[in-house]
Amino acid sequence: xxxxxxxxxxxxxxxxxxxxxxxxxxxxxxxxxxxxxxxxxxxxxxxxxxxxxxxxxxxxxxxxxxxxxxxxxxxxxxxxxxxxxxxxxxxxxxxxxxxxxxxxxxxxxxxxxxxxxxxxxxxxxxxxxxxxxxxxxxxxxxxxxxxxxxxxxxxxxxxxxxxxxxxxxxxxxxxxxxxxxxxxxxxxxxxxxxxxxxxxxxxxxxxxxxxxxxxxxxxxxxxxxxxxxxxxxxxxxx
Ligand code: ADP
Ligand code: MG
Numbered sequence: 001x002x003x004x005x006x007x008x009x010x011x012x013x014x015x016x017x018x019x020x021x022x023x024x025x026x027x028x029x030x031x032x033x034x035x036x037x038x039x040x041x042x043x044x045x046x047x048x049x050x051x052x053x054x055x056x057x058x059x060x061x062x063x064x065x066x067x068x069x070x071x072x073x074x075x076x077x078x079x080x081x082x083x084x085x086x087x088x089x090x091x092x093x094x095x096x097x098x099x100x101x102x103x104x105x106x107x108x109x110x111x112x113x114x115x116x117x118x119x120x121x122x123x124x125x126x127x128x129x130x131x132x133x134x135x136x137x138x139x140x141x142x143x144x145x146x147x148x149x150x151x152x153x154x155x156x157x158x159x160x161x162x163x164x165x166x167x168x169x170x171x172x173x174x175x176x177x178x179x180x181x182x183x184x185x186x187x188x189x190x191x192x193x194x195x196x197x198x199x200x201x202x203x204x205x206x207x208x209x210x211x212x213x214x215x216x217x218x219x220x221x222x223x224x225x226x227x228x229x230x231x232x233x234x235x236x237x238x
Contacts, residue, residue: 011050017231021057024048030056035124036084043120049074051235056082059208064230066222067210073235076117079103079178079208083118086176086206087151088125098173099130099153102201104194106184108133108156114180115154127151134159142168157185157193164200174201179225182211183218191221198225 004022008015013023024030027040027048048056051069058065059082069075083101090100103118105111115131122129128149132141133156141159145168153160153169163169177198179185185194198207207226211218214234222230 007053012236013050013054014234015054015231017063018229020231021061021063023053024057025053030060030081032081032085033088033124036081036121039121039124040081045077049078051075051233052078052081054233054235055079055208058231058233059083059206060085062206064206064226065208065210066226066230066232067208067235068212068214068233069210069235070212075180075210076114077121079180079210080114080118080121083152083176083178084121084125084127087127090175097149098170099150100173101127101152101176101178102171102174102197103152103154103178103180104157104160104185104197105154105180106156106188106190108135110181111154111156118152118154122152129154131155132159132163138162138166142166145169157190157197161193161196171197171200172202175205177201177205177207179207179209182209182221183213183215186218186221194221195225 007023051067051073055065055067055078059079087100103114105114111131111133115129118129129152130144130150131154141163145163164171179194209222209226
């Protein structure tokens with residue numbers, strides 16, 4: 001379809017994978033409900049960024065994503081908005097224990113930013129978003145996780161594993177997993193923790209991995225943690 005080709009050429013977007021869902025060029029075309037559309041407007045987002053246009057329909061189709069895009073391209077909303085739709089599709093949202101959506105980020109600053117952005121959109125469905133990271137009291141985080149039902153958890157990998165071992169939370173309900181800034185997590189030495197998290201979440205989960213760079217070691221990790229029908233979305237690189 002010519003419009004799709006023009007869009008991908010204009011933004012230097014390369015996709016690979018079997019029958020890749022088409023990009024949607026406006027927020028009104030993703031099929032979001034009124035509440036979510038209201039939150040998007042309240043956040044001042046009028047038009048999706050290139051990665052949002054291409055990645056959101058892929059994520060909403062339930063496909064895994066290997067996304068390669070630079071900082072500032074709008075990746076957070078690209079994985080958070082489909083995560084909220086995924087959550088709203090869960091009949092047992094309020095029952096059971098442990099988050100359904102899990103986002104791993106390399107640093108506390110990034111975890112904070114993702115948490116802030118996710119909370120703004122999550123108001124649309126009343127989902128509870130929590131954040132845990134290293135450098136903050138484990139006891140406080142333990143209490144926070146135990147004291148409430150968490151639908152979405154944003155975490156740095158090391159602290160998350162510590163808290164899981166302390167039984168502050170468990171990951172067996174996680175069915176939407178995001179590895180954000182995978183290259184930085186790798187460079188910070190979090191590969192074992194990232195793999196450990198991948199082994200603890202549901203094997204039938206949906207996995208979205210984002211990275212600004214894509215060296216061989218990240219490609220290897222990406223292929224191991226995503227399913228065979230993952231869609232690769234590469235924006236602005238050659
Ligand atoms: P990345 O994770 O790719 O570095 P972010 O998701 O942090 O990018 O987004 C970068 C900035 O752009 C943030 O301040 C975010 O709120 C803003 N932003 C993201 N998507 C849109 C959009 N569609 N319209 C306007 N601002 C946006
Ligand atoms: Mg980001």
